[in-house]
Amino acid sequence: MIRTALIAVFLFLAALPARAQDSWWVQIAARPTLSAATDFAREAATQISGIHGFYLGNGFYAIAIGPFDRSEADQTRSRLLNARAIPSDSFVKDSRSFDQQFWPIGGAITAPAVALAPAPLATATLPDETPREARASESTLTRDERELLQTALQWAGFYDAAIDGAFGRGTRAAMEAWQLANAAEPTGILTTRQRADLVAQYNAVLTALDLQTTTETAAGIEMLIPKASVVFTEYQPPFVKYEASSDAGSERVLLISQAGDAAQLRGLYEVMQSLDIVPVEGERSFWADRFVIEGRDENIISYTEANLSAGEIKGFTLVWPSDDLATYQRLRREMQASFARLTGTLDPAIAPPSEDQSVDMVAGLAIRQPTFARSGFYVSQSGHVLTSYQGLDQCSRITVAEDLMMRIEVIDEDLGLALLTPPTAQSPRAVAQIDTAVPRLRDRVAVAGFPFGGVLADPTLTFGTLADLRNLKGDPSQARLELTAQPSDAGGPILNSKGHVIGMLLTTEAQSQQTLPEGVSFAVKSADIAAFLTTAGLNVAPLEQTDALSPVAQTRLAADLGVLVSCW
Known part of the structure; x- marks a missing residue:
């Protein structure tokens, strides 16, 4: 409500081209009926120039000041808020959601007039009800209307008790607090006008979103979509994708639709958690016929739900800026309540394959990527992993084999070693057999690593000599190899012809500030590795005397022994 009873303010509004298309407005109110909106616009027009009214197409009528360009709209909103001349929940929006103009009656869109000199707003006192009249009008409210008021008070942060429609001591205290916050007499009984303002504040966020019932026949889904924030972009089975309407926006909606069974529901549950739009932190719940995934980081909040019924998996994902929690919570509830299943699921052939396909994407959505990845290998029957320490202290979490969380148990910064421990005992298929004998120069060796950063599921053997x-500085704790390794090979075991571990590959960055020739690599020696593991309380596995392994056997050993270590 425009505050004119207690203060008078000066307005300076620059005239701009009177054009509705591609223009921006300061929306100050929305009303559910034409008569209420017209009354508000008429009163507002006596105080502020440039008042217009538009039907929003969703049952609400907007009252807005404009038109402006974007920067002028932002500046005008700030000036009016500072002057306390418009409601605190007023916001800037473009004209795309405006439909038929209802104010000025019969008039064209006109820009606010130039104020040649500061002109104070007239002070006006709007008629309202006495506490007795307010209580009388309150008594005619239905249970649903009373519960709506409690819900609105709760959303505004003034009420934390049950939503039951009973106006007891808690509700009265909340009403009084709301009145104080809105510069009204604190009677604890909301007048008809105050009730309307409270509900309008509660619904203002939805009005700004331009929620529209959207029927996606191809997906067999109907639900509310915030058309002011997202626009349809494409079909990428099993998703119907709506991306942010602004280049800088992080808002996103996905409709999920596919034929499937319980196994495919579980698979979808796992896939969704790997996506970049689903942050790691958050609740996850899986039942026989449905799942819910929530995630939040410093940038976005994400919510996904999907349900299996009659051989069809359907649901949706909502992604929203994390600094707009109130809007996200309201929007999510509205979308959940509006979700309806129609006949059919999204045809996998609706979107033909394109050149944009990538192993780092699922249906056009980026898979979450680690900060860096490197190699490691099992050194105990319970699943301890040895890897290179460099950079691990900067990781918020460390995983091996894609999703097993690990913690750093012991480190040796001088040697560059880190021992990782799983949360529960594992059963690796192979454990390193460490040969502490001095190897022979010019022997053929191989590193079992992930040179492509995990693009391939199993380690790759890279051969060398x-x-x-000693290293280039003469340090006897490191061996030098003629072997062309990649950064993500670091941490991988150096194997001799029998499959015994004779060292661990180090990162080249840790050895020299200079750029080394291709084919120069370094490794921690096996004797130091064995001593490190013994100090950490692990028993070094005894050597099994074997003949030289065939290439096939070496490849199989590498696949069982090596693991991808990811830093997030």
Whole structure:
């Protein structure tokens, strides 16, 4: 409600081209009926120039000041808020959701007039009810209307008791607090006008979103979509994708639709958690016929639900800016309540394959990627993993084999070693057999690593030669290899021809500030690895005397022994 009873303010509104298309407005109110909106617009027009009214197409009528360009709209809103001349929940929006103009009656869209000199707003006292009249009008409210008021008070932060429609001491205290916050007499009984303002504040966020019932026949889904924030972009089975309407926006809606069974529901549950739009932190719940995934980080909040019924999996994902929690909570409830299943599911052939396909994406959505990835290998029957320490202290979490969370148990910064421990005992298919004997120079060796950063599921063997028992600086704790390794190979085991571990590959960045020639790599020696593991309380597995392994056997050993270590 425009506050004119207690203060008078000066307004400076610059004239702009009177054009509804591609223009911006300061919306100050929305009313559910034409008569209420017209009354508000008429009163507002006596105080502020440039008042217009438009039907929003969703049962509400908007009262707005404009038109402006975007920067002028932002500046005008700030000036009016500072002057306390417009409601605190007023916001800037473009004209796309405006439909038929109802104010000025019979008039064209006109820009606010230029104020040649500061002109104070007239002070006016709007008629309202006495406490006795307010209580009388309150007594005619239905239970649903009373519960709506409690819900609105709760949303505004003034009420935290049950939504039961009973106006007891808690509700009265909440009403009084709302009145104080809105510069009204604190009677604890809301007048008809105050009730309307409270509900309008509660619904203002939805009005700004331009919620529209959207029927996606191809997906067999109907629900409310915030058309002011997202626009349809494409079909990418099993998703119907709505992306942010602004380049800088993080808002997103996905409709989920596919034929399937319980196994495919479980698969979808796992896939959704791998996506970049589903942050790691948050609740996850899976039942036989449905799942819910919530996630939140410093940038976005994400909510996904899906349900299996009659061989069809349907649901939706909502992604919203994390600093707009109140809007997200209201919007999510509205979308959940409006969700309706129609006949059919999204045809997998609706979107033909394109050149944009990538192993780092699922249906056009980016899979969450680690900060960096490297190699490691099992050193105990319970699943301890040895890897390179460099950079791990910067990780918020560490995983191996894609999703097993690990913690750093012991480190040796001088050697560059880190021992990772799983949350529960694992059963690796192979454990490193560490050969502490001095190897022979020029022996053929291989590193079992992930040179492509995990693009391939299993380790790759990269072959080379033991070039020296010291590094370039003469340090006897490191061996030099003639072996072309990639950064993500670091942490991988160096294997001899029998499959025994004779070292662990280090990152080249840790060895020199200079750019080394291709084919120069370094490794921690096996004797130091064995001593490190013993100090950490692990028993080093005894060597099994074997003959040289065949290439096939070496490849199989590498797949069982090596693991991808990811830093997030």
